Amino acid sequence: RKEVEQDPGPFNVPEGATVAFNCTYSNSASQSFFWYRQDCRKEPKLLMSVYSSGNEDGRFTAQLNRASQYISLLIRDSKLSDSATYLCVVNGGYNKLIFGAGTRLAVHP
Amino acid sequence: GAVVSQHPSRVICKSGTSVKIECRSLDFQATTMFWYRQFPKKSLMLMATSNEGSKATYEQGVEKDKFLINHASLTLSTLTVTSAHPEDSSFYICSATRTPLQGGYTFGSGTRLTVV
Numbered sequence: 001r002k003e004v005e006q007d008p009g010p011f012n013v014p015e016g017a018t019v020a021f022n023c024t025y026s027n028s029a030s031q032s033f034f035w036y037r038q039d040c041r042k043e044p045k046l047l048m049s050v051y052s053s054g055n056e057d058g059r060f061t062a063q064l065n066r067a068s069q070y071i072s073l074l075i076r077d078s079k080l081s082d083s084a085t086y087l088c089v090v091n092g093g094y095n096k097l098i099f100g101a102g103t104r105l106a107v108h109p
Numbered sequence: 110g111a112v113v114s115q116h117p118s119r120v121i122c123k124s125g126t127s128v129k130i131e132c133r134s135l136d137f138q139a140t141t142m143f144w145y146r147q148f149p150k151k152s153l154m155l156m157a158t159s160n161e162g163s164k165a166t167y168e169q170g171v172e173k174d175k176f177l178i179n180h181a182s183l184t185l186s187t188l189t190v191t192s193a194h195p196e197d198s199s200f201y202i203c204s205a206t207r208t209p210l211q212g213g214y215t216f217g218s219g220t221r222l223t224v225v
Binding site: 041042043044045046087094095096097098099100101102 | 141143145151152153154155158200202204206214216217218219221
């Protein structure tokens, strides 16, 4: 089993749509969780951290369910500029980040 | 915010030669930096953890004699791919953080290595 698993994608959605990404992790001792965004042939950039209470940043909402070892990201009112690969990331201990394979999102007009 | 500079951004080299990639934290001191490799349409895979003043810690399956890491100062880590082969062609990315628990990992812009 992979340490971090994500929806394979790709997701093709029209502008304005709401899209949800799911992720599960295998190490129940993990303490820190993040969503990163990676554009084609670029480095990953932190989108948001994920907290147990859930957190929101504009059109983006992240949720964490420790009991199910499940993380989600919801994007509302999708924009063309949201097209990218979204990476679910878990701190694997010793501050090492474990990346999911990523889910590609394509928002079309 | 934290800035990490990686150089070069792109390099093409012949088989058998060595390539050095630099990763610098420009506005903070990083006792630990990380080196990743990413193949096309694949996720980032951690290669090694670079520790200032001590030996790097390599992930399972990564050859330490092939991927030499030096972290001689709090702002610079280097990765040298020795005796490069075409299968080493990949996207190499470094990262560092001031606040690991808050997820403030900053990545360098990456180095696209092509071995011909």
